[in-house]
Amino acid sequence: MRRERREQLQTGLMLAPSVLLLALFILLPLCVVFAYSFALRDPYGAVLPGFTLDNYRELVQGVYLRVLMNSFSLAAWTTGLCLLIGYPVAYFIAFKAGRAAPALLLLLLIPFWINFLIRISAWVVLLGRGGLINKALVFSGVIDEPIGMLGTVGATLVGMVYAFLPMAVFPIYAALTPIDRRLMEAGADLGAGPAETFARVTLPLSLPGVLAAALFVFVPSMGVFAIPVLLGGGKDIILGNLIVQLFLEFRNIPVGAAVSILLLGFSGLGILLYMRALRRVEAMK
Amino acid sequence: MSPSLEEPSRPKAVVELKGVEKRFAAFTALRRMDLTIREGEFFTLLGPSGCGKTTTLRLIAGFDLPSEGQILIAGQDVSNIPAHLRPVHTVFQNYALFPHMTVLDNVAFPLTVRRIGRAERLERARAALDLVQMGSFAARKPSQLSGGQQQRVALARALVNEPRVLLLDEPLGALDLKLRKEMQAELKAMQRRLGITFVFVTHDQEEALSMSDRIALMKSGEIVQLDTPTGLYDRPANAYVADFxxxxxxxxxxxxxxxGDVTLVEAMGTRLRVSGNHGHVAGAEVQMAIRPERVSDDMRETENSAEGVLADVEFIGTDLRMVYRMTDGSRVVMRQQNSGRAVPQLGETRRLGFRQQDLRLFGR
Incomplete structure (x- = not known):
């Protein structure tokens, strides 16, 4: 009995720092935001204690629904593109790269060592009228005059895919590498061509990784604000910059908090859907 | 051994390797191999790991392409035809069952990819499962089966489409001894019944001897001897074969x-007569080989004999394995059936007989 208690105490002590960290820096701020989302405010933007559902009622207005749709569509496009580009990259690294695989994975990681804003600013330079891409296109004669790429949806998507691609590659790679190559050989041996072996064997076995990749890209994509502002010109308001605006420009902290909680809800929903899908995929094994 | 091998009209070739060579970077896995596997035979590629037997199988399956030479299956040159278009199926060493499919779907896979209708597909898959006595496991996932059961499912999956040739890559390696013996007998019986050519890879010589019609014994990328099991055992081509x-x-x-037809040699401190002209010149140092079960202490059968001291006795149940130290210091193992006679005492000197037709000479 005493030994058991001592072990419990040891476990507790070892867990304490991380639990404390999570509570202090994640749970507590979350509670504050949650409380703010029900609070009142005075005309000058100061938060007043109280309880009201008005902040949430405001969100069902058309404007906010459009913002939500904008965010959703941007996240969906980003997720789709990242999976479409990320899967072949992960497949190549897992099965074809051989000894170059660790180096390629490292290359995917290196950009993370540089500040996110700096990397996106680099894209502003690249995509600008006097940027490298325009210069190269003009020089090679593809176009006569620099074209305006900045401030378009395309530029936003380029930035989004650039930022989130590794999030898609890594989980898919992690799901592909443990697949026994003999399963693919077995597919070929039993009469399935490369495409059919992929569709019937490799892809189904890598689905957990694809689902994880979709989650890892979709959830943070819903909350971005820097990329659409810097590259897309911030023309379409999305949840991320709506929150920034509500907090900093309109000084409407309670509604900003309500939008934040809404975003959190969507992310939670995404994770929930992922868990359910994962359970179904795992049940196939 | 199949009697058909002795018939003048030999069954036609189903797999032919002509001057096949396989190189991996600096390593040559297979050198200029010529090999003919006949329709309906149980053919075994035998050898230690790294001898090229699995490489040969992979070349026939189409997982690897030969660096040189030609591979023919049923008369058709398949050297550059990918695996999925070849009329051969493989039973893999680790079974390679698809973990996300049921047993039935696994077995139906070769039919599914050939676009065979659902009803016929399931019927044939069920029949194949019944053939390996796995009919009641159709709805299970591979992970819910034991190794032996997975083995049977893999066999059913490879047989369901009735391939011209079935390739088996050490399929029994992961099974325990008792199950392995059972599966050996079952595989052999199944091969006879279906009449499909089996190409079997193993490093287990006992397994090869008990199952095969013919065996190709391989060493470092080459066939050392291609013969029937009895031929390989009784007439080894060289010391390597005799030893393996x-x-x-x-x-x-x-x-x-x-x-004339007898070679006179000096060994074990005496002179012995060995059948056959082995082409060795007088004075040549050679290796003389004899199987332990052909050494006898019954002098009636032989004019060759030598004296030795019993150094060790091992009791194996059906047999006694006795080690004699001969007068010149060489070691001779004698294997005798446990007939219930008194076991000789250690240290006893006895005379051992060697029939001249059981002795073989190999250059050193």
């Missing part, structure tokens, strides 16, 4: 003279 297949006494000997 079964247990063999290798006794140093010196050739004294050649008298």
């Amino acid at each position: 297949i079964g247990e063999t006494n290798m006794i140093p000997a010196r050739v004294i003279s050649q008298e």
Whole structure:
């Protein structure tokens, strides 16, 4: 009995720092935001204690629904593109790269060592009228005059895919590498061509990784604000910059908090859907 | 051994390798191999790991392409045809069952990819499962089966589409001894019944001897001897074969003279007559080989004999394995059936007989 208690105490002590960290820096701020989302405010933007559902009622207005749709569509496009580009990259690294695989994975990681804003600013330079891409296109004669790429949806998507691609590659790679190559050989041996072996064997076995990749890209994509502002010109308001605006420009902290909680809800929903899908995929094994 | 092998009209070739060579970077896995596998035979590629037997199988399956030479299956040159278009199926060493499919879907896979209708597909898959006595496991996932059961499912999956040739890559390696013996008998019976050509890869010589019609014994990328099991055992082409297949006494000997069809040698401190002209010149240092079960202490059968001291006795149940130290210091193992006679005492000196037709000579 005493030994058991001592072990419990040891476990507790070892867990304490991380639990404390999570509570202090994640749970507590979350509670504050949650409380703010029900609070009142005075005309000058100061938060007043109280309880009201008005902040949430405001969100069902058309404007906010459009913002939500904008965010959703941007996240969906980003997720789709990242999976479409990320899967072949992960497949190549897992099965074809051989000894170059660790180096390629490292290359995917290196950009993370540089500040996110700096990397996106680099894209502003690249995509600008006097940027490298325009210069190269003009020089090679593809176009006569620099074209305006900045401030378009395309530029936003380029930035989004650039930022989130590794999030898609890594989980898919992690799901592909443990697949026994003999399963693919077995597919070929039993009469399935490369495409059919992929569709019937490799892809189904890598689905957990694809689902994880979709989650890892979709959830943070819903909350971005820097990329659409810097590259897309911030023309379409999305949840991320709506929150920034509500907090900093309109000084409407309670509604900003309500939008934040809404975003959190969507992310939670995404994770929930992922868990359910994962359970179904795992049940196939 | 199949009697058909002795018939003048030999069954036609189903797999042919012509001057096939396989190189991996600096390593040559297979050198200029010529091999003909006949329709309906149980053919075994035998050898230690790294001898090229699995490489040969992978070349026939189409997982690897030969660096040189030609591979023919049923008369068609398949050297550059990918695996999925070849009329052969493989039973993999680790079974390679698809973990996300049920047993039934696994077995139906070759039919699914051939776009065979659902009803026929399921019927044939069920029949194949019944063939390996796995019919009641159709709805399970591979992970819910034991190794032996997975083995049976893999066999059913490879047989369901009735391939011209079935390739088996050490399929029994992961099974325990008892199950392995059972599966050996079952595989052999199934091969006879279905009449499908089996190409079997193993490093287990006993397994090869008990199952095969013919065996190709391989060493470092080459076939050392291609023969029937009895041929391989009784007439090994060289010392390597004699040593690899079964247990063999290798006794140093010196050739004294050649008298017609008999070679006279000096070994174990005495002179012995060995059947056959082995083409060794007088004075040549050679290895004399004899199987432990052909050594006898019954002098009626032989004119060859030598004296030795019993150094060790091993009781194996059906047999007694006795180790004698001969007068020249060489070791001779004698294997005798446990007939219930008194076991000789350690240290006892006895005379051992060697029939001249059981002795073989190999250059050193």
